[in-house]
Amino acid sequence: RQTPGPPPPPHPRPPPPFLLFAHAALFRPAAAPQAADGPSEPSGFGASTSAAPTEEDDDWSPAEAFLYTGDSSTLKEARCSRAYSSPGQTGSLPPSFSAALRPALDALASTANFLNMIFQASDLRESTVQEDMEWYHALVRALLEADVLIRRALLTFDADPSAPVPQLVLRATRNPTAKVQTIVLQDLSKAWDGLHPPAPAPDDSWFRSFKFPGSNQPMAWGRGDSYVTNRSGVRWDSAPFLDCEDGSFVPGWMLTLSTSFYGLKPDLTPEFRGVIRVDVNIQDIDLDQCATGDGWFADTHECNRTTMECVPIPGRGFRLGQYCCRCKDGYYNPELVPEDAGEQTARQGVHDAGGTCYPDMPICLPCWPGCRSCQDASPCWVQEHGLLRAAVLALQGVFMLLIFVSMLAAYRIRASSLLLLETILFGSLLLYFPVFILSFKPSTFRCILLRWVRMLGFSIVYGTVTLKMYRVLKVFLSRTAQRMPYMSSLHLLRILGVMLMTVSWFLCAWTVGVLQNRDRNIPVFLTTRTSDGQGFNLCYLDRWDYMMAVAELLFLCWGSSLWTAVRPVPSAFHEPRYMGIAIHNELLLSSMFHLFR
Structure with a gap:
């Protein structure tokens, strides 16, 4: 541990705003110690509650239909009073999310490390939030501008770690419908309870999981007495959600990513200071129900696992049911005319050629004994006389x-x-x-x-x-x-x-x-x-x-x-x-x- 030096001057000031802008605009990921087997994947929150609607006038069926169709017209006539969170998922994020979310993960990790260095290198326990409001605003705005997929950024700060709610809550929101890019900054410190309406809206687990960690979430420290993080320290919510603005759903599923930052107590032990959160638009990221493993919606297709194989349809975005069922080798579809197989291949492409796409299911019958593949029930081997x-x-x-x-x-x-x-x-x-x-x-x-x-x-x-x-x-x-x-x-x-x-x-x-x-x-x-x-x-x-x-x-x-x-x-x-x-x-x-x- 580092030995305490001479007492710092009273009420030290954080770096000027222009330094913060320069650092936050670059968002270079901080190098953190990694295990010998490579970096670990980010960990998720516990499952968010997704109970039935508590208000009779809220109809969630358009949001559920949008999860399958991806057609924004299904949400035009729907009315809402709060956001809708889909049923919670366990396991890791799908592999297709890794490349798309990398800029947002790097931005969160870089911003968290920037705050970690400030609060761990200076004695800011006596500083007031009002004195630093200007560069807090600049920080949350710069975080929003780090990636075009980030639609909302939120910063919470705790001057008193024992307080049940954060002392400062700043939110920056991007208006995607405006002709000129517009970022709205809001101070929601007095409206903390209003940020988390009843289910099926997202809850506050993104904040509670960091401030009140369980015994199975030990604190990781590196670089002597300084806590730093990387993409593996970013957590995601257990389910995506549809945002609700002005009584209407915003077409586009969102995913909450968050990480925390820490200061040091006088005895050099970690002290929770706040959480940084971003809501990322994942509507254009493909969802693969044919994948295996513990990822979201993995292996949830309805193809017969004995006679059929699942083939995902790329380029459909975050939608369920975007796959086709195709007969495995050794089986054939009697409804598919062999002469039409070539035309269907040219029309549909190699991904779903010869298959039937959800919600329709093909009929797969076994080939003649000994045939690895066939187009009908006729024998594929010469019959001995x-x-x-x-x-x-x-x-x-x-x-x-x-x-x-x-x-x-x-x-x-x-x-x-x-x-x-x-x-x-x-x-x-x-x-x-x-x-x-x-x-x-x-x-x-x-x-x-x-x-x-x-x-x-x-x-x-x-x-x-x-x-x-x-x-x-x-x-x-x-x-x-x-x-x-x-x-x-x-x-x-x-x-x-x-x-x-x-x-x-x-x-x-x-x-x-x-x-x-x-x-x-x-x-x-x-x-x-x-x-x-x-x-x-x-x-x-x-x-x-x-x-x-x-x-x-x-x-x-x-x-x-x-x-x-x-x-x-x-x-x-x-x-x-x-x-x-x-x-x-x-x-x-x-x-x-x-x-x-």
């Missing part, structure tokens, strides 16, 4: 069964090499598996397995057939009647093993690349749509798939060239001819399939 799929799978199963029978019969018919024949039949089984894999819904594992089965089966079948023709060509070119020892069946299988290792190494590299792409949000399978808009999933074809297709075609072309060379070779069972038919059949069908795909 069960009988056709079963017939295809049954046919595939019959051919695979025939292959197993052929593998058993190969032991009895050994006109050709048994080992190579069994290898060709095993590769044929692998080539039949892609149809079974494609009968299930695509997934990462199935899309990877599809390539492995296809490439390995192709390499085994046509690699063995091509190597057999290569062996025939070698025997034919050797000009000897005996088979070369290095071209036995086991030697051909070793060459086939090298080919399969090369293919497997390529497939491993491709698989690693696919898994890395999945981590980068590059899909392994994607969803596409038919001409009528129904979707279906299929494995994604990338550049690697085109490389595989080109490699297959080049390998088949090599086999075709070998067949051309061995075609004149005589054979008892015409084996080169049938091997050539198999290769050219695959070459023709694969080329057509890849071109069409």
